[in-house]
Amino acid sequence: MMKAVIYTRVSSTTERQNTERQVADLKAYAEYRKLEIAGVFEEKISGAKKNSERPILVEALEYCEANSIDILLVSELSRLGRNAFEVLEVVKRLVDNKINLFMQKEQFTLLDENKQPSTFAPIMIATLSTCAQLERENIKFRLNSGRAQYIAKGGKLGRRTGSVKTIEQKKEEYKEIIALLKKGYSIRNIASLCKVGNSTVQRIKKEFKI
Template sequence: MVKTVIFARVSTSLQEYDRQVSELTTLSKSNGWSIEAVFAEKISGAKSNKERTELLNMISYVERNHIDKVLVTELSRLGRDTLQVLEVIEMLNKKKISLYIQNYAIETLTQEGKVNAMSQFLITILAEVARMERKTIRERVESGYNNFRANGGKVGRKAGYMKSDETMKKEYAEELRLLKKGYSLRNVSKLTHTSVNTLRKLYDKFC
């Protein structure tokens, strides 16, 4: 039987990785694979590999226990830095351990344990595109702020301005209701169009 481990990641302590684990468990069962362990972490994927304890634990585990595949729902769960992601994949390849990426249904090794050149190429492209998108977004935001300031604008609230707790509770009643029901910040943001930063402040203050 093919031996697998599940690796899941979310970026903040307020997010949950249960959906990732559930989807990969279903995938394993449908393919007749055994799940030997589950590794999950709450940390930014932009962190270096050496800063990610669970990732290092997973790599150590698969090496010791002769695991065949590491399962992730999408490449960004493994990390968001192109070089860091490729470093992990290279380590797994050397140990003849395949990385299976669910949303693209591709993996890094063939059934014979050889490097899948096409998937390796796609993974490199996908990781680099994701990195470029994040860089572009940051640059656009920074450019917008700089242009606004250059034209006499001031970023942020007016000095001394602060909403009362009661005002915030009324204004963000729906957001608070969803947060208290256990919805993730990202899902609440999609439903209400309120920024994740604002939701995080609401959660810390009222939940």
């Protein structure tokens, strides 16, 4: 049975977004293809971050290489980089290590049965990643334009007064995570046990200097 790894990412580091839907959909695909899921890597980090600043993505790729994983499953190509160059760098790394890639949104698989990229794979990857990059830039432009108009009309950006959580509130909200960190549990295990993203655990660890 071929081994698969799931990598998911959402941009928000708050609890407003989660990776549950991505994981569920990719698990369903793995079950349909009779793939053994060797690992699930979930990341909450801005899509504007460089791949070198995405610790879970880096960990997922290293895990695939170290454990002879056959295929990496992602919800869409844009999960693999903030621009076309970074996406292509990841794709080349996968090809060099004979690791296939499945993109659910695009319904596209990188390698053929002989673990070679299909004839049109490089063109498809370059086109799709460029389109994703342009879409992000258009969204960014519209957001910045909207903010500028809002400020011009007298609006104020930032948190409302009193909306920032105190240290004591955070200690209470994240007491289970803090307790597990102090016991020496790994970030991934804590994230799984507490049903939060790895980035949340990393943030609490850093904030409380555990």
